[in-house]
């Protein structure tokens with residue numbers, strides 16, 4: 001038995017794994033408890049029929065946040081991970097077949113913009129300045145700081161006002177860019193973290209700058225290689241990861257977290273607990289017996305949750321070499337479609353899609369001569385009234401037909417493996433409130449101090465990491481939520 005102070009981490013998403021590494025570096029004896037049969041959470045890996053499918057994140061930005069974790073263990077990430085920068089980052093395809101190659105190369109970007117509207121080149125330069133300002137505040141001054149007091153909010157408020165954080169991302173972009181298609185190109189980023197470009201705070205325009213400064217990368221072997229790399233770090237620190245270990249309750253003694261009870265009845269004691277489970281589920285399920293002052297069930301029920309996703313993973317027995325690694329296929333409707341998803345919460349007849357073809361970069365993810373894909377469609381969360389049992393196959397077939405008619409000709413005759421993920425899976429597999437794919441929606445009233453804090457307001461020695469806390473969803477966000485622990489958790493004695 002180790003005499004070191006013990007820390008339990010519930011959940012092995014990127015936030016949980018990063019938290020475990022940081023606690024290990026602080027000297028804790030760390031145990032990660034994961035309900036699924038393998039680590040990764042949304043970054044779980046499906047292997048079937050010779051194909052490897054990353055279930056979720058594939059766009060790796062801010063690689064230095066990952067490198068820091070290796071450095072904390074005295075290691076070099078490049079010894080374990082082969083990260084490749086992509087160019088272009090994304091190809092954005094419009095309904096009329098035109099496309100925009102989005103990259104980090106300023107001159108190439110200006111040429112692309114000029115193809116659509118030469119007058120917007122100058123506006124793009126001004127947009128970059130605005131997004132750089134937001135990056136300086138949002139990324140450098142907000143991301144790694146715990147927003148446990150409203151005073152911290154007030155301190156950065158003047159700078160945020162100066163950077164126009166009160167606008168929406170689309171509102172900010174529209175100030176500088178006039179062409180309707182280009183407005184879509186520069187405003188879609190919040191969708192990558194579950195936000196509606198028309199209501200997500202303009203702070204998220206920093207993503208454009210983050211990509212430009214640090215690139216968009218892909219881990220060879222898939223995002224799963226990063227998960228394996230992180231679990232290796234935890235084990236090298238003496239920590240352990242237990243899969244098939246769902247937590248039923250967080251044990252609270254005298255107002256402080258002192259361990260957990262597993263579904264199988266086992267009790268594990270610890271000096272502190274970090275929850276990487278969805279923040280709403282942490283309070284509603286894992287602290288159901290605890291009287292909470294701030295995050296009561298009714299407050300959580302009134303909160304706004306992000307959209308969900310419909311994801312179809314499929315493999316083909318041929319390659320589609322014209323299709324780039326990341327393609328965003330925007331439909332004819334933009335604002336109205338987003339209204340259907342976020343406000344009306346109905347399943348529209350049309351969609352915008354993100355098509356992932358990892359085998360464009362790494363052929364080892366599919367059998368020889370084959371391609372691995374996933375296509376995702378943003379859909380309403382389970383506040384909507386969609387019967388996914390009934391709709392899923394029909395919706396998949398419609399998407400397959402769209403892909404067949406556009407970028408993947410004759411698709412239906414080449415599919416050799418297939419699987420689906422619907423909002424029900426987010427709720428049942430990952431315990432996400434309302435089946436939201438990205439936790440609480442990133443709107444101003446649910447940002448920084450207004451999000452569930454990283455240091456629980458309701459239970460001492462309980463910390464929260466991952467998409468549902470500060471700063472929010474996406475790999476840079478959840479890895480940063482773990483970095484906040486450096487400020488909050490004392491070194492192990």
Ligand SMILES: Cc1cc2nc3c(=O)[nH]c(=O)nc-3n(C[C@H](O)[C@H](O)[C@H](O)COP(=O)(O)OP(=O)(O)OC[C@H]3O[C@@H](n4cnc5c(N)ncnc54)[C@H](O)[C@@H]3O)c2cc1C
Nearest residue numbers: 011013015035041042056057058059247277466467474475
């Ligand atoms: C399809 C998809 C594509 C995405 N693409 C990108 C992308 O390209 N780039 C990007 O940066 N971001 C992307 N994101 C967002 C990003 O993946 C997530 O924000 C991030 O991975 C969430 O990490 P997390 O730390 O919140 O943990 P999660 O991944 O949500 O993991 C939480 C873990 O906790 C476990 N758990 C829950 N309850 C319990 C319990 N009671 N006991 C034990 N374990 C429990 C769950 O099983 C899960 O493994 C994508 C998301 C999705 C869904």
